[in-house]
Amino acid sequence: MIPKAKTKTLWIENLRAIATVSVILLHVSSPLLYAHDESLNSYWWLGNVFDSAVRYCVPVFVMITGTLLLPQEIDLKVYFSRRISRILIPFLFWSLVYICNDLLQLRADGKSFAVHDIISFSISHLLYGASYHLWYVYMLICLYLVIPFLGRWIRHSSEKQIQYFLSLWICINAVWLFGNFGNNTVFYFGQFIGYLVLGYYISTKDFKLSLKVSDKVALLLYLTGVVVTLLGTYIVTERTGKFSNIFYDYRSVSVVASATGIFILTKNNAFTVNRHVSSLVSLIGKLSYGIYLVHVLVLYFLDKSGINATFIHPLIGIPLTAILCLFLSMLVPLLVQKLPYGKYIAG
Template identity: 35%
Template sequence: MIKQQEKFIWADQLRTAAIVGVVTVHSAASIPSLFGQIASATWWTGHLIDCLARFCVPVFVMLSGALLLRTHSRPLDFYRRRFSRIVFPFLFWSLIYSLLQLAIKSGRLWQMSPSEYLSLFGKQLVQDSISYHFWYVYMIMGLYLLIPVLGKWVRRMSGPALLGLSGLCFIGVFCADLFGEALKVPDVLRYVGYLPLGYYLGNRQFKGNMQPLWLFLALSGFLITVVGTFWISSQHERFDASLYGYASPNILMYSVGIFMLFRNINWGMPSRLSAFISRYSYGIYLVHVLTLSQIKLSWFMQHPLLSIPLSVVLCMAVSGVIIFSLSRLPAGKYISG
């Protein structure tokens, strides 16, 4: 097992990179879908930046596997600790997003009674229709339900058995995707393979210099995503996002490579900025879409090579300030995230 202090340093750095990756994906998201409709240089810039950040969600899930599956805890204790950290901030920010949508976008809020709004809010929560990025919260809550049971199994399994379990999960997803919408895989099942994989990669000591392998996986996965998406889209004469999927084989390769490259870097002591972002990453995730809606720079006015990075920096800064300020209020830590 890796040392406790070392574990948290590389994990913090990865968590920081992952949340920056999420903001980057959402800052660049509008460009790749315009394949064939905008200037080639603009499309390629957005496409490359988006592909660079595609490790974000798999890395978040693998970190959960690496850090949460390794220790035993009673299911009720685990659920109480973890869900209190997830659910209360999620409900708070869901309420904020819902109120703003109804008050500003549609104006319906002012025509509704409190009971009508609460009924609508409940339906929005059940249907996951409040904001596009909340899918991740529903998914991670589903995975957390599995962790106490899954942990008992994986801690007894050998390395090859863990890789086999992860492989079966991803093969199942790949086969199901061949049927398209006719066999839609729930997000919890789509990403569950990353949990045992993260446990294996995050806690195993590999012999010899494995960095060339991790670099090969990262570069190969990235290039397959970049070139493959362009080629498939060219064949279909429209944008095809099939290789963008977080559970696709190419993104799996890319994410494993990034995960292990970060794990094997000698980071030393983490910077204050990285520690801050890692600590408040969940809150930043919850609020960043709201922040982007207000400060995102238009790539119509400025080249995306400039507008996307600036949007990411501004969004991270503003979101971090919002979450930190909220956490300093009385009981704010329970709702800030």
């Protein structure tokens, strides 16, 4: 029997590990969608299936943050010092690594740089993102700024007020999806704040359903979200003649549904296979931020070595590349931690 306190920690560790693996699967499979968006062949469909199935990954990370932080009474000094050491320092280090890698690649392509060019290039990349996946960290930092105030509000709100907030958030997402408002700031702003509140609400709410019924509802939510994302992407892409990611957007109601389903399923079930698998899952969870920061660099060098989703048929190539990327992305922060002061930059 797993102690109750450990069970709570366990499902969050499991959920973090699932989201980490899902991010890698998403970034391995997504290039197929852009490479084959004109023919919509079997490669495109496999990319669409994998991508739709794991689209919940980033929302789930945010929901975990809401679960862990919104219930807490926060001492601002301690809170921000921990965020700086845990989030900001590794982010800055790995951003510089990505910048250096880009500069080296440009140099290899024959481009020369003066000192002021390097400085300008570095500042620009730090401001706008040194790699495509690092947008998440900028967004996360913004969420951390509002969590102390959001947490105080939510702890003093009634259940109906929280339900009203979530209903309003979902309606705004639906209006954005079908109203074609693009990245209008009003519709974009509340996107991830809603996921913070959703994670808190699900983790604290007793839905008064049996575990069996709750699991069925959660599975239905997940599968419905995946199918709507998958078919919606296909229909819009076919009609417009070019790849459309509107259903992939984290504001999409179908992504909200799949993220909610995965969250509830994992919360309800403390999956344990054996101690070796449990130890691996725990390690992935603990290294999740470092894995997230470094995995795109790992994918870059794997691709340079000819290993990607299509080095063999994608049905096998996607999971194999993702597994290899996962273990290398775990190894890097583990090795960095062994360097002097490495624990501060590994992630």
